[in-house]
Amino acid sequence: MSEHEEASGASRHADRLTGRERRWVAAAAVGPVVLAVLVLAPVAAVTGAAGAGEVVGASVVYGGLLGLAAAFVVVDRLRARQCPACRRRPARGQRRCRCGYDLLHRPRYVCDQRHTIHFEAGVCGCGRELQALPTATGLASQVLVSLRAGGWLALFLVLAGVVIYVLEGRL
Numbered sequence: 576m577s578e579h580e581e582a583s584g585a586s587r588h589a590d591r592l593t594g595r596e597r598r599w600v601a602a603a604a605v606g607p608v609v610l611a612v613l614v615l616a617p618v619a620a621v622t623g624a625a626g627a628g629e630v631v632g633a634s635v636v637y638g639g640l641l642g643l644a645a646a647f648v649v650v651d652r653l654r655a656r657q658c659p660a661c662r663r664r665p666a667r668g669q670r671r672c673r674c675g676y677d678l679l680h681r682p683r684y685v686c687d688q689r690h691t692i693h694f695e696a697g698v699c700g701c702g703r704e705l706q707a708l709p710t711a712t713g714l715a716s717q718v719l720v721s722l723r724a725g726g727w728l729a730l731f732l733v734l735a736g737v738v739i740y741v742l743e744g745r746l
């Protein structure tokens with residue numbers, strides 16, 4: 576147990592994202608805001624329903640929310656490539672980390688009191704036998720489902736807005 580804590584403490588700076596990865600996160604966060612401006616500005620210009628200030632405001636709020644979720648997914652995916660045992664980031668596709676950890680199956684173990692997560696089978700610091708945990712899938716899949724649901728909802732609202740405009744004869 577103390578061995579793992581030492582390992583993660585000593586190399587805590589190693590799990591920071593690299594400059595290139597940080598640019599990916601920034602792009603994921605800002606991209607939706609730009610996209611929202613590109614989508615909303617022509618609609619506002621055609622319908623005359625909103626001024627430039629409202630378009631920018633709506634883009635920042637809704638694009639920003641989407642950007643937050645997208646950046647979260649990107650960070651989660653980048654973190655998932657990290658070796659959980661030693662916090663090094665092995666090259667993509669590598670099956671075994673330099674520390675010997677199996678990156679393909681990513682085994683994790685806890686005692687039945689769930690004191691600390693261990694990355695090797697054996698005995699917990701409390702003396703209980705360690706049991707294998709089911710494989711972690713990360714949060715990104717749930718976030719992706721919500722993003723997809725949000726995308727369909729946004730599309731539905733835009734289409735409903737267009738239908739209302741057409742019915743009122745304003746387009």
Ligand SMILES: [Zn+2]
Binds near residue numbers: 659661662676
């Ligand atoms: Zn490792």
Ligand SMILES: [Zn+2]
Binds near residue numbers: 686687
């Ligand atoms: Zn224990």
